[in-house]
Amino acid sequence: MNKIIECVPNFSEGRDKAKIDKIVEPFRGKTKVKLLDYSNDEDHNRMVVTVVGEPEPLKEALLEAIGIAVKLIDLNHHQGQHPRMGAVDVVPFIPIRNSSMEECIALSKEVGATIADLYKIPVFLYEKSATAPHRENLAAIRKGEFEGMEEKIKLPEWQPDFGPAERHPTAGVVAVGARMPLVAYNINLNTPSVEIAHDIAKKIRFIGGGLRYCKAMGVELKDRGISQVSINMTDFTKTALYRAFEMVRIEARRYGVSIVGSEIIGLVPMEALIDTASYYLGLENFSMQQVLESRIME
DSSP states (O other): OOOEEEEOOEESOSSOHHHHHHHHGGGSSOTTEEEEEEEEETTTTEEEEEEEEOHHHHHHHHHHHHHHHHHHOOGGGOOOSSOOSBSEEEEEEEEEESOOHHHHHHHHHHHHHHHHHHHOOOEEEEETTOSSGGGSSHHHHHTTHHHHHHHHTTSGGGOOSBSOSSOBTTTBOEEEEEOSOOEEEEEEESOOOHHHHHHHHHHHSGGGTSOTTEEEEEEEEGGGTEEEEEEEESOTTTSOHHHHHHHHHHHHHTTTOOEEEEEEESOOOHHHHHHHHHHHHTOSSOOGGGOHHHHHTO
C-alpha cells in the first residue's frame, strides 16, 4: 500500500475569498493528492487546509500553494485575533498510513530547505523536527509575531534552521515540522470579555498548570459579541476533548459565565469523538471495534 502523509498548512488569510481560492487551488485535481478540507475564520483572519497524499506529490502541491500565498499575503496589512508570524504560518506533517514519524521529520526538513531556497523565507523546524528543545513549542517560536520577528531573528538562539537570518518583508517566517494529529477545538462563552476567556485559557493550558496536552488562548469574536477559548489539543489520546470542555465549564463559573457552544476546526480523528461520546453517554467497555465505519474500513 502507498505511503499516506497528512499536511495541515495554516495561511494568514481568512477574509478575502478570491485569495483563499487561489491558495487552495494547487491542492485540487492532483494525482495522489487529496484536499480533504479547508476552513477560514474571519475573526482569526486565518485559513487551515487539510490535505493528504503521497510524499512527493504532496510536497509539490504544497510548495505551489506556499508560493501563491507569499505573493498574495502582506503581513504589514494583516490583522486578526490569532497570533501569526508568517503568510504561511505553520506547516505540520502527520503520519497517517504506512508512514512513520521519522519519514515525516525527513519530509519536513526537505520542504523547509526548499521553502527557504525558493522564496527566501526563514524557516524554523518545530515539534518532532526541532533542532533544539527551545524550538519544539510553536508558541515559543511565534512569540513576538511578525512585528517582533524583525529583531528576534537576529538573536543567536533564534537563527533560522534554513534561509536568511532576516524576516521576509511581507511573508515573515514559517515553522515547518512533524507532529501527532492535533485537534483544533474552540469553546465559545456568553461574554464579550476577552479578558475572561484569556484567564480561563491560562488555567486550562499545560504551561499554566492545566491539561498536559492542551494549548489555549482567549479570542474575541466581535461579530457575535462573545469570546472564545481557542484550544489546540496536541495529543487527544492522552488528553481527551471532554476534559478540556469540562475544565472550561468549571473555570467559567467563577465569572458567572457559561458555554454557548463549541467547534472543531478542520478534520478530527473519529477516535477523539468516540472517546468523548463514551464519556457523556456513560458507556461501559466501549471500543472503536464497535464503531460500524471503523469495522468497514478494516
